[in-house]
Amino acid sequence: MQRKFRSPRSDDSRGVASPFLDRISDFTVRRLSSYCRILRNLETNSASTVSSAKLAELCGVTSAQVRKDLSYFGNFGTRGLGYQVSELKTAIEKIMGLHRQWSVALFGAGSLGHALFFHEGFREDGFYFRHVFEVDPLKVGKKWQDVEIRPIEEAESRLKRIPVDIAVVATPSESAQEIVDLVVGLGVKAIMNFAPRKLNVPDNVGLRNVNLAVALESLSFFLSN
Amino acid sequence: MQRKFRSPRSDDSRGVASPFLDRISDFTVRRLSSYCRILRNLETNSASTVSSAKLAELCGVTSAQVRKDLSYFGNFGTRGLGYQVSELKTAIEKIMGLHRQWSVALFGAGSLGHALFFHEGFREDGFYFRHVFEVDPLKVGKKWQDVEIRPIEEAESRLKRIPVDIAVVATPSESAQEIVDLVVGLGVKAIMNFAPRKLNVPDNVGLRNVNLAVALESLSFFLSN
Incomplete structure (x- = not known):
């Protein structure tokens, strides 16, 4: 499963991603x-340092896993002292x-x-909704915060004028x-999909399928064992 | 990360789960x-058989991982012939x-x-919503399919009368x-949580936190690399 990445910090391009990057990431x-x-x-x-053992415990993985994951991206932490919290964050x-x-x-x-759209965490992470498109004419024209819901037919022209990353x-x-x-076709390189259907995208486009059933299945597994 | 499970097929009890089961599962x-x-x-x-290599490819993992995962639960498949699709499913x-x-x-x-509530996949998987509880009085009394939205104050009495698993x-x-x-307190042993907050549950209760930001973060990682 685990393979080495190129350092993401050396290259901010959005070129063709290798298929294995897509899989392991x-x-x-x-x-x-x-x-x-x-x-x-x-x-x-206000914690200033954290050990890999503590970080591992809080995350529910092994400390070897923490060290391995971080080693792909550079040298972090000092033996015996752990990681500087702010620096590592x-x-x-x-x-x-x-x-x-x-x-x-x-x-x-x-x-x-x-x-x-109204999920608390997205804006904190830097994700901003610029457009909302919808087929239902009863919803078109409504405003969510400062974004007006527009008909899907306008997606092409609006995305050409105000492009998005995702x-x-x-x-x-x-x-x-x-x-x-x-x-x-309009150059978007990353897609988050909630539709429970297999979608086809070119190799250089990132696709993440969010399957809401997985967490419930994990619980039925838990209850059965 | 990987540890052996007891076979779930030998025991349908819902006893105390070990903390490591919670983590690895x-x-x-x-x-x-x-x-x-x-x-x-x-x-x-209409496929009748599938090799571990093919199953691995479709899932985006190694075939060693497939064989290892399945080995926890029994002997599946025949060397050279692969798995019977229906049987393994x-x-x-x-x-x-x-x-x-x-x-x-x-x-x-x-x-x-x-x-x-209206997610397509849940019912297919066998998950049935029996109750909906809400604080907003404007929503209480509305019906979603055959379930009436009830005030949160009624949760205790209703869950005592019609208990749930999750x-x-x-x-x-x-x-x-x-x-x-x-x-x-009412004996529910499994919780799926969407609130972006750390929740405390006893060791014998399964908790799955669904973080909607993770898929977007995965895409920003993809776009940055």
């Missing part, structure tokens, strides 16, 4: 997310691209789209592939 | 979920507890709660711990 990045969240909490609680935020803002277009203004697909499954083809 | 169960989904697709497409569904129905109580009838917390963060304490 899903598990590695989950842990990096987790480390980042824990380090933010530690910083809030800042480094991971940079690795994860959380030190900057990302523009997002939302497709689908149903209840899931609404929940995502498209979030929260529509019924039937329309998901069509939307993905549209945004990929 | 999160990654292992994600892969089991993924195998299960792929096997269902293969079955739909049925076995994994049983391991995951997806061969039976689970009763679920939903706390929070906001947009996220609505999206979860509680889903889709409320604002402030009320999440209170709800968790209530349902744990």
